[in-house]
């Protein structure tokens with residue numbers, strides 16, 4: 643699994659042409675078709691498959707539609723699928739590639755910051771089943787990941803900011819010096835300045851994934867912020883809020899840091915300084931609501947054993963502990979405390 647930064651559409655086209663595939667299909671969602679395919683690749687003979695944008699497309703129905711499209715167009719084993727989109731397109735496209743004709747070739751060209759820094763790399767593919775996220779999937783690495791920051795120019799600022807959460811996660815887990823430097827003046831880099839951050843996040847992920855591709859041990863570290871973050875994301879979105887993945891992860895990291903402090907694993911000043919930076923980047927909502935549902939969602943999380951929740955917690959900048967068992971009662975107290983002090987002021 644390799645990644646390459648390419649600066650122009652023509653470099654991307656020649657990279658794809660080098661593959662000598664029998665056919666090339668670009669998989670896009672409605673937005674990436676308009677903003678990322680038409681302006682750069684329309685004049686080439688690539689075929690396209692366009693799916694609706696949004697998380698609800700990561701479904702069995704869409705999976706079937708993509709496979710049918712490949713089949714009626716005689717896609718054979720040497721077909722190349724090019725996933726041009728955010729994490730949603732990369733996840734479903736990767737899954738299709740892993741099972742269509744028992745596996746075809748694919749390339750990811752991520753077009754969101756989240757997909758560039760995280761989702762496109764690492765070989766995890768996924769579909770959702772109803773509201774249960776990523777419950778179907780496979781480990782099937784892309785042949786290549788092609789990164790071009792010009793795609794980010796059309797991305798909504800909210801999506802761009804959300805993607806930066808995964809970069810913060812990487813710095814906190816693996817790059818303490820870079821985090822210290824960043825936290826002196828924390829702000830979102832402009833698109834033309836983001837490449838070093840994407841590179842850093844990918845290099846960190848590459849180191850971990852190479853050691854533990856199937857997420858048996860060390861790769862679990864990448865779930866930092868995601869136990870509570872995923873639960874908040876699932877519950878809030880089921881209640882009609884539109885919380886982006888990265889926004890939930892900013893919140894999840896802050897709450898998990900608070901838990902690490904309560905467990906005596908993370909020093910108070912470190913916890914506070916990290917959480918202040920997270921809060922500057924994503925002003926956390928004043929109170930957390932739907933706590934019983936969030937606890938219920940945590941219990942169902944696939945990372946759990948029995949009645950304790952297993953979490954990855956920071957013990958310092960650049961240091962973490964895997965599989966820390968945390969009692970549900972302490973989590974409940976932490977979530978409630980997070981909401982309460984501000985109410986009683």
Ligand SMILES: NC(=O)c1ccc[n+]([C@@H]2O[C@H](COP(=O)([O-])OP(=O)(O)OC[C@H]3O[C@@H](n4cnc5c(N)ncnc54)[C@H](O)[C@@H]3O)[C@@H](O)[C@H]2O)c1
Nearest residue numbers: 673677695728729730731753754756757761766793796797
């Ligand atoms: N496989 C993994 O390792 C992994 C890791 C993290 C997240 N994920 C998955 O990634 C998904 C979230 O990814 P995401 O945040 O990229 O969301 P997304 O793919 O849904 O994209 C967000 C929105 O931006 C639009 N968009 C994408 N690129 C654009 C561009 N360049 N210009 C204009 N609009 C553009 C999309 O159409 C969509 O509306 C989730 O399904 C999550 O489960 C997977």
